[in-house]
Amino acid sequence: MTAVLRAKWRMLLSLGGKGRGLPGSASIGLALFGLALGVLVFFLANGFFVIVDRVAPGSAGGVLSAMLVLLALVLLASAATVAYNGFYASSDLTLLLSWPLSPRQVFGIKLVEVLAAEAGTFLVLGLPVLAAYGAAAGAPLWFFAVLPLVAVVFHFLPTGLALLLNLLAMRLIPAHRAREVGLALGAILGAVVYGAVQLAPAAMGTASVADLGLASSRLASPYLPTTWLADGVAGAAGGHLGAAAAGIGASALAGGLLLAAALALVPAVFASGWIGEPRRGRTRARAGHPASGRPARGRNGHPIAGLARKEVLTVVRDAAEWSQALYGLVFLAVLVLSNRLAAGDGGSAFRFGPVMVYFLASFLAVMGVGPALGVGAVAREGKARWFPLSAPLTRREWLGAKVAGGVFLSGPLAAIGALTVGLAVGHLPWHELIAVLAASVAAVPGGMAISVYVGAQNPVFDAPDPRRRVTTPAGMSHFLLQALYLGATSLLLSLALAAARWAAGGFGAWLGGAGAWVGPLVGPVEATAVVGVASWLVTRGCLSGATAATDRWE
Amino acid sequence: MIRVRGLRKCYGSLVAVDRLDLHVREGELFGFLGPNGAGKTTTIRMMVGILRPTEGTVTIAGHDLASEPVAAKACLGYLPDEPALYDKLTGREFLRLVAEVYRLPLGPADVRITELLEVFDLSEQAGDLLGSYSHGMRQKTALAAALLHDPKVLILDEPTVGLDPKSARLAKDILREFCRRGGAVFMSTHILEVAQAMCGRVGIIDHSRLAAVGTLDELRNAAGRASLEEIFLRVTGGEESADAARVFGVEAP
Numbered sequence: 001m002t003a004v005l006r007a008k009w010r011m012l013l014s015l016g017g018k019g020r021g022l023p024g025s026a027s028i029g030l031a032l033f034g035l036a037l038g039v040l041v042f043f044l045a046n047g048f049f050v051i052v053d054r055v056a057p058g059s060a061g062g063v064l065s066a067m068l069v070l071l072a073l074v075l076l077a078s079a080a081t082v083a084y085n086g087f088y089a090s091s092d093l094t095l096l097l098s099w100p101l102s103p104r105q106v107f108g109i110k111l112v113e114v115l116a117a118e119a120g121t122f123l124v125l126g127l128p129v130l131a132a133y134g135a136a137a138g139a140p141l142w143f144f145a146v147l148p149l150v151a152v153v154f155h156f157l158p159t160g161l162a163l164l165l166n167l168l169a170m171r172l173i174p175a176h177r178a179r180e181v182g183l184a185l186g187a188i189l190g191a192v193v194y195g196a197v198q199l200a201p202a203a204m205g206t207a208s209v210a211d212l213g214l215a216s217s218r219l220a221s222p223y224l225p226t227t228w229l230a231d232g233v234a235g236a237a238g239g240h241l242g243a244a245a246a247g248i249g250a251s252a253l254a255g256g257l258l259l260a261a262a263l264a265l266v267p268a269v270f271a272s273g274w275i276g277e278p279r280r281g282r283t284r285a286r287a288g289h290p291a292s293g294r295p296a297r298g299r300n301g302h303p304i305a306g307l308a309r310k311e312v313l314t315v316v317r318d319a320a321e322w323s324q325a326l327y328g329l330v331f332l333a334v335l336v337l338s339n340r341l342a343a344g345d346g347g348s349a350f351r352f353g354p355v356m357v358y359f360l361a362s363f364l365a366v367m368g369v370g371p372a373l374g375v376g377a378v379a380r381e382g383k384a385r386w387f388p389l390s391a392p393l394t395r396r397e398w399l400g401a402k403v404a405g406g407v408f409l410s411g412p413l414a415a416i417g418a419l420t421v422g423l424a425v426g427h428l429p430w431h432e433l434i435a436v437l438a439a440s441v442a443a444v445p446g447g448m449a450i451s452v453y454v455g456a457q458n459p460v461f462d463a464p465d466p467r468r469r470v471t472t473p474a475g476m477s478h479f480l481l482q483a484l485y486l487g488a489t490s491l492l493l494s495l496a497l498a499a500a501r502w503a504a505g506g507f508g509a510w511l512g513g514a515g516a517w518v519g520p521l522v523g524p525v526e527a528t529a530v531v532g533v534a535s536w537l538v539t540r541g542c543l544s545g546a547t548a549a550t551d552r553w554e
Numbered sequence: 555m556i557r558v559r560g561l562r563k564c565y566g567s568l569v570a571v572d573r574l575d576l577h578v579r580e581g582e583l584f585g586f587l588g589p590n591g592a593g594k595t596t597t598i599r600m601m602v603g604i605l606r607p608t609e610g611t612v613t614i615a616g617h618d619l620a621s622e623p624v625a626a627k628a629c630l631g632y633l634p635d636e637p638a639l640y641d642k643l644t645g646r647e648f649l650r651l652v653a654e655v656y657r658l659p660l661g662p663a664d665v666r667i668t669e670l671l672e673v674f675d676l677s678e679q680a681g682d683l684l685g686s687y688s689h690g691m692r693q694k695t696a697l698a699a700a701l702l703h704d705p706k707v708l709i710l711d712e713p714t715v716g717l718d719p720k721s722a723r724l725a726k727d728i729l730r731e732f733c734r735r736g737g738a739v740f741m742s743t744h745i746l747e748v749a750q751a752m753c754g755r756v757g758i759i760d761h762s763r764l765a766a767v768g769t770l771d772e773l774r775n776a777a778g779r780a781s782l783e784e785i786f787l788r789v790t791g792g793e794e795s796a797d798a799a800r801v802f803g804v805e806a807p
Contacts, residue, residue: 299660306654310640310647317642317683383638387699390602391655392628554565554605 034120038128045132053136064133065230071126072158072226075118077189079162082117084169084182086110104263111163118155127151130233139237146236146244150229153248156255157225163262171265183319187326225254303393304401311405314380315373321380324372324466329364329413354436355494357418357426358531361440362486364421365414366447367479372466373409374451375478377402378546379459379469396547399452403539406448414440431523435500438528439493443486446535446542450485453542454478456549489534496530497523555580555707555738556601561610563596570596572762574610578707578738578755583729585753586742589790593762594742595635598711601740602632615706628656631700635711635742637692641685645676645695648684649702656703663702670698674724689716697725701732708732710741714748726752750782760790 053060130150134143173181221227232247315321352360378399381388388398418440422428428436454474463469470478500523556578563571571593578584588594599605601612603623612619617626639648646667653663671677674694679687687695693716700708708729714722729739729752743749749756750770757767766773766789773785 300657301654301660303655306651310651314642384640386604386634389604390627390632392624393655
């Protein structure tokens, strides 16, 4: 094991260098850059702590605790990524497993790799902050001597947690799906960071240092090991050895337990098939599953349901598919919404009416994901199209399943879009919000059918890239057809809502007191009915057109 | 069980299949032979409904493929020449999809899926994505899919290509048993030994036309040759290769 680690260390040192075992110029440059960055972080943090102590005396400890929480999150994300690469995607793992090393030794090598990767981040970001805190607080000299111990202890927490999460993921997620899960988590993280960046300036614009201290105290929960560590560091800075030992010791114990739990999981992970193949070699025994020996009772299969499920699974499991949809969605969301959200006041100058909210929400759902999920749906079959074409189902059913699969994926987006835009930008009353929500969801089948229709006209079955499954003119015609569809349904919706307002007045007079409740419901019902009928008609027409187009594929 | 009448497929001026007439009875294993590009795969694709014939009809178990496509397709199982499957589904999910598409009762279908996975030695990989399967594993999965709904007719395009000897033997045994139970098999193959060993009757297509059809004895008597290979070469003009082979000092068969 030590030989492997030595070899890895030599590989790290020779990064960019030509000499054998000698540090390369890239390594030296990297070290100097890290040192410079660490010094910069120290001075910035020192100045910050001095200001905090002057403006709000006594709140520096809370701020330090909050900073340690944030740093722990950064290290957790970094350790989880490094551990993910080490356990799932490492090219040397197969080689290591073929050598006479025990599972724990292989795990140990990977653990050292994670710790080594973390050390750099902590040296540049964590240690200077802790030193700056001590310097600002006038800590005794032994405080700085204790800092390396704090550094080691601090590593336990995010590293242990990251390893534990990865090992649990290995038990639950097969290796061939790990990439998709990783990308999904990355996308969620990116969305959260984007949201924070968009919303934080508005919130921070009026914040005082006292507010900052209050926010810090909220982050510094007394149940977090980082808070215990911050208390220990604060104790050490104040020259209280007992408080320092208690805080640092408690934090070390929590981190150690996490690492021990990760180590305890290692044999189970190896026994169930390393790199996340826990299901291989065993079958799930659940009620109705053949492995249980009890045949499930129940229904006959239905081709549209089966094929729609296949569409959903194919898209969800293929990063190339859903990343295209996500890209389109994020692009449109940023284009349409971000400026208003960043303004902080929900765009009071541009209060959108219900029809505009419907248009935007449907546009997000239909144009955001339609080009990837709907237009490319037919050509997605590729060489496997022999199956639906030779199976006992009509071509219309097959294409209908593609529309159904697309609706299943984009329907929730329309609902979320309608709620988000309706609440954040439209400030709609509840009955209008329901009307817009229902109409947006009802419009999705028609929009998806248009996408499938365009995709069926001249599909490129051999295109490896989802974006090239139809020709450019087809993409343009898709945009125009969708704009026409959304424009027409928006007009219908506005007429329906106007009629609903008129009818609600009539209901109110007719029903007396109950009219106050029944009247507002007329709008949602009418809106859903009108847009739903339009969507149904468009779906029928597009399916007929797409079915006819299949005859031209030969 | 399978009746093909006047089947013809044209792509513009190119005639891919020209007036094909065939009949495969219950319990019969029919071998369909021909050189590359003769029209075998085009014929099969018309017989399973992937391609629409320019002229002619195909009847499967009494159902006309043009007027009753769903009923006709429900009676047949098809194995394509290239077993392209849905890479993002697992083997078990794909077979479950097949069960749904063929409208099978899902409880018994799950039991049958498990049986077929065991028969084809795919149980351990049933939870893996099809994209990770080897060619042979895909071929076996596609064959399992063709058998899942217990069809009356099997139409197979090169069923033993890519299979290891054990799996090829298994496939042959399954086809014999299928015929013994009254099913009809229409199988194209390049491997003449397979056709000679398994097929009751063979048809040889050459230049888009059915050049010969009959039992092996009938073909032997007609051609005056002993082996299927000799008959095949005579029918398809392969004997001309003997002259070319002599250039390299090789005695062609």
